[in-house]
Amino acid sequence: MVHTVVIAPDSFKGTIGAAAAAQALADGWRRVRPDDVLRLLPMADGGEGTVEAFATAVPGARRIAVSVTGPEGTPVDASWVLLPPTAAAPAGTGVVELAGTSGIELLGEPPRLRAHDAHTRGFGEAIAAALAHGVSRLVLGIGSSASTDGGTGMLTALGARFTDAAGHPIPDGGRGLGSIAGVDLSGLAPLPPGGVTVLSDVTNPLLGPSGAAAVFGPQKGATLSEIAELDAGLARLAALVDADREAPGAGAAGGTGFGLLAWGAELVPGSGAVAELVGLREAIAEVSAIPAGDIDGPRSAVVLTGEGSYDGQSAAGKVPAHVAAVAAGAGVPAMLVAGRIAPDADTSAFAATASLTDLAGSPQASMAAPARWLTEAGAALARTLT
Structure with missing residues (x-):
C-alpha cells in the first residue's frame, strides 16, 4: 500500500x-x-526556526535579507520572509522572528549571557524593514529572547522614545529600565492594514513570580539580585505604558510581548497560528x-x-x-x-x-x-x- x-x-x-x-x-x-x-x-511555535518553517512550507514564500543590530550591539545578518499575497493581505505578509535578530543563540557558544545589556533593537529593525517593504500584515515570532528589556529596544527602532529624568535616551537592555522616567509612543510606526499577529508559546504575565524576569531571567544569566532589579525596571515601564501587564504572554521574550501589546499587536498561541498560516x-x-x-x-x-x-x-x-x-x-x-x-x-x-x-x-x-x-x-x- x-x-x-x-x-x-x-x-x-x-x-x-x-x-x-x-x-x-x-x-x-x-x-x-x-x-x-x-x-x-515544518512547523514552529514562534521561536527559533519560525522564518525557516514558513520559507519551506509556504509555496512562493521569499526570504529577504536584512542587516540588524544584534543583542550585543554588533551587526547581525538576518532575514525575514515575505508570504505571497492573499485576499486578507494583498501586499503579502511579513514574517519576522526575534530569535534570528535578537535571540540568545546569537550570543555565541557557549553564550555570552548579558542579563542587563542584551536588547531587542535588531528585532525592531527587521520589523521596520518589513513595514518599509509595504507588507499588508505582520506575523512575529518572539521565542528564544536574549534580553529582558520589555521590548523597549524593539519599540525604539520603530520610533518610540524612552528617556530618563533628564530627558536623555535610556541605555539599551534591561539596564535602562531602572532609569526610565518618560515614554513617548507618538512616533511609533503605524500598524500595517492587516494588523500584527504575535506568536508565543508562553502565557506568563509581565511582572511578579510568574513574570518575565523571575521565570526567564535565569536562562539569560540573571542572578537573584539581578532578577529583582529587572522586575522592578519592568514595573517602572508598565507604570508609564498603557498596556495590560497581566495579559497572557505579556512576559514573553523578556517582556517583548508587553511592548508589542503597547504597539497594538495581538498575541496568540504560536503552534495553532503557524499551522493555520502554513x-x-x-x-x-x-x-x-x-x-x-x-x-x-x-x-x-x-x-x-x-x-x-x-x-x-x-x-x-x-x-x-x-x-x-x-x-x-x-x-x-x-x-x-x-x-x-x-x-x-x-x-x-x-x-x-x-x-x-x-x-x-x-x-x-x-x-x-x-x-x-x-x-x-x-x-x-x-x-x-x-
Whole structure:
C-alpha cells in the first residue's frame, strides 16, 4: 500500500531546525518506503526556526535579507520572509522572528549571557524593514529572547522614545529600565492594514513570580539580585505604558510581548497560528481524501510530527499535540519523534513513537548528530507500516 505522509515537526531546540528535521525524517522514511508520497511541512511555535518553517512550507514564500543590530550591539545578518499575497493581505505578509535578530543563540557558544545589556533593537529593525517593504500584515515570532528589556529596544527602532529624568535616551537592555522616567509612543510606526499577529508559546504575565524576569531571567544569566532589579525596571515601564501587564504572554521574550501589546499587536498561541498560516489542516485533509486505488493500488495517509523533548507539559499547546489533534480530526493517524520522551508524557494520541535518545543510546549521542538519528527515526517509523 502506498502512503501519503505529511511530515510536520517543530525544531529540536538547540540541535536542529524544523526544516532540516523534516528533511532528515523524510530521508529515513524514503529509505524504507521509497514509493510513498511525502509532503514536508515544518512547523514552529514562534521561536527559533519560525522564518525557516514558513520559507519551506509556504509555496512562493521569499526570504529577504536584512542587516540588524544584534543583542550585543554588533551587526547581525538576518532575514525575514515575505508570504505571497492573499485576499486578507494583498501586499503579502511579513514574517519576522526575534530569535534570528535578537535571540540568545546569537550570543555565541557557549553564550555570552548579558542579563542587563542584551536588547531587542535588531528585532525592531527587521520589523521596520518589513513595514518599509509595504507588507499588508505582520506575523512575529518572539521565542528564544536574549534580553529582558520589555521590548523597549524593539519599540525604539520603530520610533518610540524612552528617556530618563533628564530627558536623555535610556541605555539599551534591561539596564535602562531602572532609569526610565518618560515614554513617548507618538512616533511609533503605524500598524500595517492587516494588523500584527504575535506568536508565543508562553502565557506568563509581565511582572511578579510568574513574570518575565523571575521565570526567564535565569536562562539569560540573571542572578537573584539581578532578577529583582529587572522586575522592578519592568514595573517602572508598565507604570508609564498603557498596556495590560497581566495579559497572557505579556512576559514573553523578556517582556517583548508587553511592548508589542503597547504597539497594538495581538498575541496568540504560536503552534495553532503557524499551522493555520502554513495550511496544515488543508494538507492533512487533502491527503486523507485521496481515493483508494488512485495511485497504483490502495493508498492511505499518515502524519509525522516531533520536537526536542516530549513530556507531561507538551500536550498544552506544543506543536506535536496540535498536529496530532488536527490529524485526529481528519481521521489520520499521527506518529511522534522526540529527542526524548519523558516518563510522564502522554503519547496516547500517537499510533507510534520514536525517541532519538533510545535510538542513539544516550542524550549526548543523539544531540551530537541529530540529523543522523532523525533519519534513523524516520526509517524506524516507516517500518511500522504494512
